[in-house]
Amino acid sequence: MTVLKTDKMTMKFGGITAVSKFDMEIEKNEIIGLIGPNGAGKTTCFNMITGVYTPTEGKIYFEDKNITGMKTHEITKLGIARTFQNIRLFKELSVLDNVLIANHMRLDSNLFSAIIKTPDYRNKERKILEKSIKLIKDVGLDDVINEKSSSLPYGKQRRLEIARALATDPKLLILDEPAAGMNPQESMKLMEFITEIRDRFNITILMIEHHMQVVMGVCERIYVLDYGIMIAEGTPTEIQNNPKVIEAYLGVE
Known part of the structure; x- marks a missing residue:
């Protein structure tokens, strides 16, 4: 069952295109990563999915329902919850x-x-x-x-923020850099925690994360954005070996 689907989702701010024709499809109970260099458009994608922004073009579907342009509280009631990079307790x-x-x-x-x-x-x-x-x-x-x-x-503040999101009974939990500011030990515990809550609460998880060990260790599939354009999609192994991804993160000589 498809939980979330974006169809050519695009966001423009004046003459700047932050995200261009982004297509993503997430199945029930998957843990999906959305990665890319700083400024790639990842948080803009989250903001469109959760109703903070209305896409300039394209559509967003949650369990086959068109939620494009819906208000944040309406989307939350349907079953999408999120956390933020900066903890908001x-x-x-x-x-x-x-x-x-x-x-x-x-x-x-x-x-x-x-x-x-x-x-x-x-x-x-x-x-x-x-x-x-x-x-x-x-x-x-x-x-x-x-x-x-x-x-x-x-680390416990992060858990509390996730608990607060879970309190809304989500079907899709969106995590914005959950490992930000964590030490290696806390990051390892977070990986176990994310898998545990997926299984315990029977939910689907979409996450932005810069901590590559966390992304590669917990996500089943990964989408990669660069300058607002999707440059790759695949398993952690496929992403790690993708020349376009390596170039986006490390550059070329």
């Missing part, structure tokens, strides 16, 4: 509160029931609390559940 709130906030997106109640705390609303709140606690345990943060998020080590 509620720093003064606890681990639990960060996850609870994300879970409230699925709370189906009106303002009246929330104000007077009807039995139905209280029951839904209890279920959200139970779900949040379970999710925190699943990602290995139960030992810091009441800690302020800003006090966590960097």
Whole structure:
């Protein structure tokens, strides 16, 4: 089953083409990498898929539904969640509160029931609390559940951001440089963690990552962008040996 498909997805800013006619197809439960030198257009692709930008040309399909130009919150409700290169947590709130906030997106109640705390609303709140606690345990943060998020080590902050994205019940999880700022030991743990959450939550994962050891170690297929144009697509081994990819990263004499 195809989870995400882009058809000639293009983004232009004035006279500059950031991404040109990018075609990508992701099947259910795959872990896919999107790589390329700085300025290649990777984050622009993510921003189009998640509704931050509307493509200048082309279409985006999520489970065969055309989501081109939809708002970010609409796309999130359909089942696409993302993290950011720069961690965006509620720093003064606890681990639990960060996850609870994300879970409230699925709370189906009106303002009246929330104000007077009807039995139905209280029951839904209890279920959200139970779900949040379970999710925190699943990602290995139960030992810091009441800690302020800003006090966590960097690797745990990354896990919390991913947990918050998982709280929205995504079918597709988009990770923007999850290994950024991590030391080698943390990066190795991250590789295991990404595979674990794919299997545990039965989701599909698309990630941008500059850390080549992480990309090659966890991704099943990889797309490569250079100056907004896709120059290669294939398995990690195929990408590592692709002359165009080597030239894009290392240049030629």
